[in-house]
Amino acid sequence: MRAPDSRSELNASAGDHISPLDPLGADSGLAQLPAWNESRDVNAIAAALADLVPAEAKAQALGPFEACAAVRDLGMLLGSLKRHGVEPAEAVPSVVPALLTLGRVCGMVPRDTVYHYGPWNPAGVRQRRFTRDPNEDGLIHCVRAAAPGVEACIRALVDAQACEPDTALFAERCRHAARSAMAMVDSINFARMKVDVMFFARVLRPYFEAVTIDGKSYMGPAAAHLPLSLVDHLTWGSDCTDATYRLFQEDATHYTVQCWRDLSRTAASGPSLVTRVIQALNTSAPGDPGLTKGAVAVYAILRVLLAFRGRHKVMADKAYEPQVRLYPVGSGGFSTDVVTRILEVTLSRTRELKLAVKGRRNSSLHPPSDIAALLASRGATSSG
Numbered sequence: 232m233r234a235p236d237s238r239s240e241l242n243a244s245a246g247d248h249i250s251p252l253d254p255l256g257a258d259s260g261l262a263q264l265p266a267w268n269e270s271r272d273v274n275a276i277a278a279a280l281a282d283l284v285p286a287e288a289k290a291q292a293l294g295p296f297e298a299c300a301a302v303r304d305l306g307m308l309l310g311s312l313k314r315h316g317v318e319p320a321e322a323v324p325s326v327v328p329a330l331l332t333l334g335r336v337c338g339m340v341p342r343d344t345v346y347h348y349g350p351w352n353p354a355g356v357r358q359r360r361f362t363r364d365p366n367e368d369g370l371i372h373c374v375r376a377a378a379p380g381v382e383a384c385i386r387a388l389v390d391a392q393a394c395e396p397d398t399a400l401f402a403e404r405c406r407h408a409a410r411s412a413m414a415m416v417d418s419i420n421f422a423r424m425k426v427d428v429m430f431f432a433r434v435l436r437p438y439f440e441a442v443t444i445d446g447k448s449y450m451g452p453a454a455a456h457l458p459l460s461l462v463d464h465l466t467w468g469s470d471c472t473d474a475t476y477r478l479f480q481e482d483a484t485h486y487t488v489q490c491w492r493d494l495s496r497t498a499a500s501g502p503s504l505v506t507r508v509i510q511a512l513n514t515s516a517p518g519d520p521g522l523t524k525g526a527v528a529v530y531a532i533l534r535v536l537l538a539f540r541g542r543h544k545v546m547a548d549k550a551y552e553p554q555v556r557l558y559p560v561g562s563g564g565f566s567t568d569v570v571t572r573i574l575e576v577t578l579s580r581t582r583e584l585k586l587a588v589k590g591r592r593n594s595s596l597h598p599p600s601d602i603a604a605l606l607a608s609r610g611a612t613s614s615g
Contacts, residue, residue: 238295238338241488243378245296246350250357252300254293255283258357261307265363273315277322280308284325290332298336303351305330306343307359310438310451314361319442330444338489341444346488348452349374361438369425370435373418374454380414381459387411388465388532389494391504396511397521405504405528408462409602412532415459415539416609423546432550436557441564455563456486459539461495463573466532467505467580469498475572479565504529505580509587526588531598533581538611540574 260279267275283305285293293301305326309319320327334341352359352371360367387408394401439451450456460468460483468476484495502510508526515522547567550556559566585596597603 238489243350243382249296249299249351250353252297254297254301255304257283257304261359265360268311268361271315273317276308276311280323284329290329295337298333302333302343303347306347309442313440313442314437327445340449340486342449343452344486345374345452345454345456350378366426366430373422377414377418380411381457384408384411384462396508396525397519402524402528409531409535412535413605419539419542428549432555450564453563456483458487458491461491464498467503469503470506473576475569476576479569505584512587530596531602534598536577544570544574
């Protein structure tokens with residue numbers, strides 16, 4: 232059977248195929264990268280990058296999966312050079328055409344993203360790392376573990392969009408989306424326990440700083456670029472006009488894989504699940520049990536999103552306190568004010584749904600018992 236290797240198959244699950252690949256022969260050099268970073272050996276890092284840059288013909292001949300592995304490995308050296316104050320394209324000009332070609336092959340931006348650093352990063356002795364600190368292993372684990380759940384949530388939301396809000400299938404698919412999104416809550420809980428905020432802010436964050444490729448600036452592998460923004464978009468945001476949210480969503484979409492970028496463009500022309508449920512509540516006869524179940528299931532997704540975003544805001548605020556931070560913005564290129572605003576808009580849309588249900592059903596919303604139990608087991612309340 233043919234192994235998958237096309238742009239349309241680039242997602243978190245593709246890590247099973249991408250992570251074993253070493254198309255540039257980078258294993259031995261990248262094993263030394265943490266030591267080079269500790270000693271600030273810019274010459275060694277630049278030399279390694281120059282040695283790994285593939286010729287144009289080789290870059291064009293790679294399939295999408297091999298190209299992603301190549302960008303992953305070049306990206307570790309890009310981020311390391313930038314961390315030490317060197318613009319990679321100036322130190323090794325030949326990397327620019329190579330990255331542009333590899334980006335075209337992958338259908339992605341011409342530098343490494345959270346996919347390269349997380350789910351496409353090999354585990355174990357071959358894991359690509361900037362440092363030797365176990366806190367970095369914890370961060371890589373977080374994004375590697377969260378990505379499949381986020382993508383499963385997206386697929387369930389797409390399936391739900393194809394159903395009427397008063398059907399059992401709509402409610403079932405939304406509940407599945409909520410359960411899948413719990414991976415983000417698990418991830419942020421793990422990060423709170425295993426990743427020191429000071430380490431991220433003072434040690435790791437500089438490796439994610441933007442680099443310039445062909446005159447354009449590209450941020451590094453920020454966790455903010457996981458496609459959770461597409462979960463927002465499908466659940467409550469496709470018809471949201473808040474300027475901060477729109478900017479954040481468009482930027483995050485820019486750094487994801489082609490299949491999710493395509494879906495984001497498609498979703499932009501239709502109403503979100505929250506809006507569809509509210510519209511159905513406003514036009515249906517009171518007491519429709521199927522529609523009530525649909526509203527409860529959408530509310531469950533919102534509760535999971537609020538649990539994640541609330542905890543993420545606490546960590547972000549700590550990492551970017553004025554006396555701690557090295558940069559005024561996060562690794563995704565946005566300030567903590569944007570994190571706060573996304574949380575506020577999510578809460579606002581949640582309240583809209585609750586008011587619509589109360590107005591038509593004279594009742595309050597609570598997550599389904601299984602979702603409520605999952606939230607409670609992770610220390611999150613089921614109200615809000």
